[in-house]
Amino acid sequence: MSLDTVVEDIREEAHARAEEIRAEGESRADEIESAAEEDAEATLEEAEREVDREIDQLREQRLSSAKLEAKQKRLEARRDVLGEVREQVEEELASLDGNTREELTRALLEAAGTEFDAGDDVSVYGREDDRELIESILEDDAFDGYEYAGERDCLGGVVVESDQSRVRVNNTFDSVLEDVWEDNLQAISNRLFEQ
Template sequence: MSLETVVEDIREEAHARAEDIRAEGESRAEEIEAAAEDDADDIVESAKAEAEREIAQLREQRLSSAKLEAKQERLEARRDVLEEVRAAVEDELVDLPADTREELTRTLLDAAGAEFDEGDDVRVYGRADDADLLSSIIEDYDGYEHAGEYECLGGVVVESDQSRLRVNNTFDSVLEDVWESNLREISNKLFEQ
């Protein structure tokens, strides 16, 4: 065997070995590339799924927020309507016909008077515009005197030092009691759905 033959054999063996290494490297690179592509696909799918979850969550949050805002606006509108209705009722109480105002004032004064002892000195207060009405009504009651004005829609505030008692029988207080007792029913009638 000559030196050239040995060199040629070594060269062929080195080429074969290099070819094996290159083939093995290419195979390994293809495996790594395929694994990386699989990983990338998984990452993309995971990112898509996460993005869809976040979009759904954001959509739900915005929808809930919009529903809450709409509900608050509806409640505010209802409150405004209820305030308008109450203001209209108060206006009607102020503008009652004279005979109705007198009848209601007498009824409220009788109810208040029942709380006092016989012989008490009773002071009666009322709306400034009702001063003449109160003075004429009080003439029918012994020990009662018209004592001045009370800021109200009508009715009476009655008090006595002997009984240490003050009774508020104004249209305002009666309206407040009726309003609070019937607010749900009033609301239901106004906003029937």
């Protein structure tokens, strides 16, 4: 065999081997590229899912926040309306006059009187505008030992006290209204805001 033939065989073998390495390299490059594309797609899909989750979470947070804000505004509006109703009731109580005012004042004074012993010196306080009314009621024999003692800042009614009994009874329109209001607030609210 000649040297040229050996060189040619080596050259062909080297060329075949180079071709084989190149084919393997291309195949490996295709595999790497394919794997990289799959990884990139998976990363992109995960990123899109994460973005969708964040969008959903943000949407839920904003919706929840908007619902809470709306609820707070409804509650504030209800409180305002209840406050206005309460003020109207107070104005109506303060403006009661004539027989109605006398009957209520007398009833509150009689109810307070059950707390005191016979013979006690009883001091009666009331609204400044009701002084004459209270003094005229106290002229009744049923209120012997009772005396008008001064004014109280209230819508009407009486505050009655005695040093001997160490008792003070607040039977003002304000205190009665407070009790009635607290006891019936839910019913008042339900009636005003029927749904």
